[in-house]
Every structure is written in C-alpha cells, then in structure tokens.
Amino acid sequence: MQSITYTCTDTPEAALAAFSNAGEGARFIAGGTTLYDLMKLGIETPAHIIDVSDIDGFDAIETEGDTLRIGAMARMADVAVHPVIRDEYPVLAESLLKAASQQIRNMAMVGGNLLQRTRCIYFRNGAGGISPCNKREPGSGCAAIGGLDRGQALLGASSACTAVFPGDWPVALIALGASVDVLGLNGRRTIPVAELYRLPGDTPHIEFSLTSDEIVTAITVPKWPARRSTYHKIRDRESYAFALVSAAVVLEMQGNTVLQARVALGGVASIPWRATEAETALVGHPLTRTRALAAGRAAFANARPGQHNAFKLTLGPEVIADALMIAAKRIA
Amino acid sequence: MSNEFQQEPAQPDDIQASEVMNDDQRATFLPMTRRETLGLGTFLTASAFLPMPSWAQQNTTLGTSPTRWEPGTTTRIATRVNGVPVNINIDTRASLLDMLRERLELVGAKKGCDHGQCGACTVHVDGRRVVSCLTLAAKVDGHEVTTVEGLSDGEILHPMQQAFIDHDALQCGYCTPGQIMAGIACVNEGNAMSPELIREYMSGNICRCGAYVGIVRAIEDAAREMGES
Ligand SMILES: Cc1cc2nc3c(=O)[nH]c(=O)nc-3n(C[C@H](O)[C@H](O)[C@H](O)COP(=O)(O)OP(=O)(O)OC[C@H]3O[C@@H](n4cnc5c(N)ncnc54)[C@H](O)[C@@H]3O)c2cc1C
Ligand code: FES
Ligand code: FES
Numbered sequence: 001m002q003s004i005t006y007t008c009t010d011t012p013e014a015a016l017a018a019f020s021n022a023g024e025g026a027r028f029i030a031g032g033t034t035l036y037d038l039m040k041l042g043i044e045t046p047a048h049i050i051d052v053s054d055i056d057g058f059d060a061i062e063t064e065g066d067t068l069r070i071g072a073m074a075r076m077a078d079v080a081v082h083p084v085i086r087d088e089y090p091v092l093a094e095s096l097l098k099a100a101s102q103q104i105r106n107m108a109m110v111g112g113n114l115l116q117r118t119r120c121i122y123f124r125n126g127a128g129g130i131s132p133c134n135k136r137e138p139g140s141g142c143a144a145i146g147g148l149d150r151g152q153a154l155l156g157a158s159s160a161c162t163a164v165f166p167g168d169w170p171v172a173l174i175a176l177g178a179s180v181d182v183l184g185l186n187g188r189r190t191i192p193v194a195e196l197y198r199l200p201g202d203t204p205h206i207e208f209s210l211t212s213d214e215i216v217t218a219i220t221v222p223k224w225p226a227r228r229s230t231y232h233k234i235r236d237r238e239s240y241a242f243a244l245v246s247a248a249v250v251l252e253m254q255g256n257t258v259l260q261a262r263v264a265l266g267g268v269a270s271i272p273w274r275a276t277e278a279e280t281a282l283v284g285h286p287l288t289r290t291r292a293l294a295a296g297r298a299a300f301a302n303a304r305p306g307q308h309n310a311f312k313l314t315l316g317p318e319v320i321a322d323a324l325m326i327a328a329k330r331i332a
Numbered sequence: 333m334s335n336e337f338q339q340e341p342a343q344p345d346d347i348q349a350s351e352v353m354n355d356d357q358r359a360t361f362l363p364m365t366r367r368e369t370l371g372l373g374t375f376l377t378a379s380a381f382l383p384m385p386s387w388a389q390q391n392t393t394l395g396t397s398p399t400r401w402e403p404g405t406t407t408r409i410a411t412r413v414n415g416v417p418v419n420i421n422i423d424t425r426a427s428l429l430d431m432l433r434e435r436l437e438l439v440g441a442k443k444g445c446d447h448g449q450c451g452a453c454t455v456h457v458d459g460r461r462v463v464s465c466l467t468l469a470a471k472v473d474g475h476e477v478t479t480v481e482g483l484s485d486g487e488i489l490h491p492m493q494q495a496f497i498d499h500d501a502l503q504c505g506y507c508t509p510g511q512i513m514a515g516i517a518c519v520n521e522g523n524a525m526s527p528e529l530i531r532e533y534m535s536g537n538i539c540r541c542g543a544y545v546g547i548v549r550a551i552e553d554a555a556r557e558m559g560e561s
Contacts (some may be wrong), residue, residue, distance in 0.1 A: 003425065040447065053471070107463070
C-alpha cells in the first residue's frame with residue numbers, strides 16, 4: 001500500500017476544500033469497508049484520504065414530507081432499525097439487514113454502500129499481474145470470461161466485463177425509485193440511483209456517473225405504500241454472504257390483483273437491475289405462484305449465462321416468485 | 333527487546349504517556365496483556381520516537397536494522413483503549429487491529445483474514461462492535477476502544493467470558509476474543525433474544541473449529557446474566 005495522508009472533515013464544504021487542496025489521488029472515505037479493503041489488495045491506490053464520515057448532521061433520517069431523506073453518512077445498522085423504515089419499508093430494512101455482518105453494518109454508511117465495488121474473484125485477487133481485468137487495468141482483458149464464472153453476471157455484461165454489482169441496498173432503492181443528492185465543486189445535483197450505475201460496455205473501469213469531487217450527501221426515497229414489499233436474498237450460506245440471486249419487490253394490490261409492481265434484482269447483473277419485464281407480466285393480473293414464476297422467467301428472458309452460472313436461470317425466477325408471494329402476504 | 337526502549341532518554345512525549353496513565357489505570361492495564369513487560373514497555377515508550385515513522389518504531393522493537401524502516405506519512409491519534417488514554421503517532425495506513433497488536437501489544441484481537449470476513453478482530457468503538465482490520469487507526473482519534481483485554485474486573489471475568497468457559501464454546505480459541513466481543517454487543521443490541529437471532533447476528537464471526545453450538549448457548553446464558561447485573 002502506498003503512503004497516504006488522512007484528513008477528517010466536519011462539513012461538506014471542508015471536505016470539498018480538502019479535496020481540491022489535496023490534488024491528484026484524493027478520495028473520500030466513509031466507513032472504509034470497501035475502500036480500505038481494496039487498498040490492502042493493491043486495487044485502490046489513493047494518495048489522500050478525506051474522511052466524510054464525521055460530517056455533522058449527515059447521518060440524519062427525516063421522514064416528514066413526501067420523501068424519506070436518509071443522510072449518506074447514516075450507518076447501515078442504524079438505518080435498518082429506524083422505526084419508519086423497518087415498519088413501512090421492509091424492502092429497505094431487509095436489504096440492509098441481509099447484507100454483510102453487524103460489525104460491518106456498524107461501520108459502513110449508506111452513501112458508501114452505493115459505491116461499493118464488485119466481488120469478482122479476478123478483480124479482487126488478480127492485482128499485480130496475477131490475472132487480467134479490464135475493470136482494474138483497462139485493456140488487459142477479462143479472466144472471468146471462459147474462467148470460473150459461477151459468480152458472474154447474466155444480465156448487463158459485455159465482452160469486456162462480466163463482473164456482478166454485489167450490493168443489496170441499491171437494488172432495494174431502485175425498486176422504490178430513489179435518488180441521491182450530491183454536492184461537488186460545481187454545485188449540487190440530484191441523480192436517480194438507477195442512473196448512478198453504468199453498464200460495463202467497453203469501459204468497465206468507469207462504474208459510476210459521479211465525478212471524483214462529488215460527495216453523496218443524502219438518499220431520497222419517494223413515499224410509497226411499501227408495506228407489501230420484501231428483499232429476498234438467496235446465498236451460498238444462510239447469512240453473511242453476497243447474493244447468488246436476490247429480488248427486491250414492492251406490490252400494490254387490490255384484492256388479489258396486482259395494481260403496481262416493482263421488481264429489481266441483485267447478484268445476477270452488472271448493475272443493480274430493474275426487471276421491468278417481470279413488472280409488466282404482473283400488472284393487472286391476479287397473483288398466483290404460476291403467474292409469479294412466469295414473471296420471474298420474463299426477467300431472465302435475455303439472460304446470457306456462462307459456463308458455471310446457468311443454474312441462476314432456474315434459481316432466479318424462483319427467487320422472484322418467492323419474493324412476490326412473501327410480499328403479497330404482507331398486510332398493506 | 334524492550335531494553336532498547338528503556339535506554340532511550342525520556343522525551344516530552346514519553347512523559348506525557350506516563351502522565352496520562354495513573355496508578356489505578358496502570359493496575360487495570362497491567363493484567364490485560366499476556367506479554368506484560370514487553371507490552372507495557374512498548375506502550376509507554378511508543379511515542380518516544382516521534383520523528384520516525386511508526387513502522388520504523390516497530391522494526392526497532394523487533395531489533396531490525398534501521399535501514400529497513402518503511403517510510404510513510406504518520407498521523408497523531410489520541411484515543412482511549414480499555415479506559416487508558418493512548419497518544420501515539422502511527423503510520424496513516426495502519427489499521428486499528430495493527431495498532432492494537434503491534435503498537436499497544438494488545439494481542440487479544442486476532443488477525444484472521446484482514447479483510448472483514450471472519451470477525452476474529454472484533455472490538456468495540458464507542459461501544460459498538462466493528463472489525464478492527466477494516467478500521468483505519470486514524471478513525472479512532474477521539475473515540476473510545478474496548479478490546480477483550482478490557483472486559484474483566486481483575487480476576488473476575490465478564491459474564492460472557494465466563495459463559496464461554498462454562499459452555500466449552502471454543503476449541504483452538506483463535507476466534508474466541510472476536511466471538512466474545514461480538515457476543516457482548518449482540519446482547520447489548522437486543523439481538524440475543526433467541527437462538528435464531530443469535531445465529532443471525534453472530535454470523536459475522538466464523539469459527540473454523542465449528543464450536544457454534546457452544547457459542548450460541550454461551551451467549552444465551554450470558555445474556556440472562558448480563559440482564560440481571
Ligand atoms: C466481508 C464483507 C461482506 C460484505 N457483504 C455485503 C453484502 O452481503 N451485501 C452488501 O450489499 N454489501 C456487503 N459488503 C459491502 C459493504 O456493504 C460495503 O463495503 C459498504 O457498504 C461500503 O460503505 P463504506 O461506508 O464502508 O464505504 P467506503 O469504503 O468508505 O467507500 C466506498 C466508496 O465510496 C466512496 N464514498 C464513500 N462515501 C462517499 C460519499 N458520501 N460521497 C462520495 N463518495 C463516497 C469512497 O471513495 C469509495 O470509493 C460487504 C463487505 C465486506 C467487507
Ligand atoms: S481479521 Fe478482521 S474480520 Fe478477519
Ligand atoms: S475455536 Fe477454533 S476457530 Fe473458533
């Protein structure tokens with residue numbers, strides 16, 4: 001790991017000033033559970049670290065008005081047990097509680113979480129010339145294609161990169177149509193969470209649509225009747241693992257008929273994946289397990305499996321179907 | 333090893349380190365570490381080498397040649413570890429785990445994976461459990477750290493420590509300090525109300541020996557005890 005400087009800031013303005021003063025290689029750090037981890041692996045090589053985790057008031061959760069506003073520096077563990085989020089937005093609470101461990105949820109912040117990086121084994125373990133990776137070293141190739149691809153993406157991947165976006169929370173957020181507020185040297189803007197992520201295409205090393213000076217300050221979620229929602233996550237072990245397949249679903253029903261459905265997927269795509277085909281297959285129909293499974297299959301209609309991950313073509317639709325049935329049983 | 337330190341003339345920081353630790357605190361600090369003499373020696377004199385990078389200091393304690401010192405920007409940290417004020421200059425890249433183990437000789441927290449995946453390094457920062465391997469040491473400036481060494485009241489073990497013994501909740505013991513720190517937090521968070529909850533909220537602590545049955549029982553038992561105390 002190269003030598004670094006460290007500056008802890010207590011206002012966003014101070015963080016931006018520290019960023020411009022630091023020059024080349026400056027990076028923000030929140031909990032550090034992605035950034036510091038990847039520094040140890042020689043993948044992230046910042047020269048200057050600007051800590052935004054202690055910025056006053058940026059961990060607040062506001063539930064008045066037409067949107068939920070969650071400070072980017074709120075910890076995953078705290079957001080998950082906030083009474084409004086727990087009771088009214090189970091999909092959000094579950095996406096946080098089913099991620100990582102309580103130790104990591106005590107450190108990681110919901111803003112940093114959005115910007116976590118892939119767990120692709122070749123990306124994480126191949127630095128220093130061990131294996132090529134277009135995300136780590138643009139133009140070097142992709143060892144996962146034709147390699148051990150059990151964990152690779154079936155949706156959204158390109159011939160340059162099949163890495164999966166591993167996170168859970170952003171999947172739940174895109175199901176609800178959430179946005180992020182960001183502050184940078186050029187001022188403020190608001191971006192839908194779905195637009196934060198870029199498909200790999202020919203440039204898998206460019207993952208997010210933020211510029212390096214932009215600080216995520218808050219996440220806003222439009223208010224929904226979201227009690228009929230769930231985050232269903234299937235893993236290799238029962239807890240403390242990234243998703244093999246996960247589904248965030250939100251249902252609005254009248255009797256047994258689906259009025260509105262939101263379905264988003266984790267563990268199978270290059271970015272948090274909104275499955276609009278599944279949504280279309282549900283709206284206006286009575287919800288049965290058969291219908292739910294058909295919707296699940298629709299979500300994978302364009303999936304392109306590799307050598308070792310084709311089991312997700314069967315598992316994926318089942319996970320979506322189960323998620324829909326779980327959500328539908330909840331009292332609105 | 334520690335002789336080298338003891339021969340160094342006292343410097344202002346040295347005195348500062350002694351001043352912040354009164355006799356009572358020293359009494360509670362002393363039994364904390366299995367490497368008492370070396371530990372305390374390093375602890376008290378760690379800051380006597382201010383102009384040098386901290387990793388160089390470590391190398392000095394290990395008796396290696398000064399030419400092998402690693403260069404690195406250092407950062408000043410003022411924290412309390414197990415109630416004892418700590419004031420050190422440390423390489424900015426260092427983790428809290430390395431600070432505890434290599435600088436303060438508090439070797440209870442273990443390095444299992446160094447990537448947040450096993451929980452062996454679990455400690456409390458401001459009363460909340462974290463993995464110290466992914467916590468930049470610089471981040472604990474101004475915060476309070478508790479390690480497994482800070483749990484017992486002299487010879488009287490914390491109920492969680494006692495419960496691990498009573499339930500034989502370990503085999504090799506490598507994961508145990510992390511399990512105990514996570515277990516205490518699990519109880520304090522209110523996440524130890526049933527064996528199912530305990531299993532879920534302890535899933536960040538891996539036990540390669542598979543002592544999970546005993547661990548869950550120990551936490552259930554300690555939860556009752558802690559609730560009563
Ligand atoms: C063992 C382990 C298991 C895990 N399991 C899961 C899991 O099951 N599901 C899951 O979803 N996640 C999981 N994670 C990932 C974890 O959730 C993320 O590492 C964490 O949420 C990142 O948040 P952070 O605050 O630590 O970010 P940091 O590491 O501090 O930052 C991450 C990135 O975001 C940038 N950044 C941070 N905050 C801001 C901001 N406010 N504005 C602009 N840029 C910012 C940083 O520069 C960095 O590039 C796991 C992690 C580990 C180590
Ligand atoms: S050493 Fe920290 S989690 Fe494994
Ligand atoms: S007792 Fe050996 S790893 Fe847990």
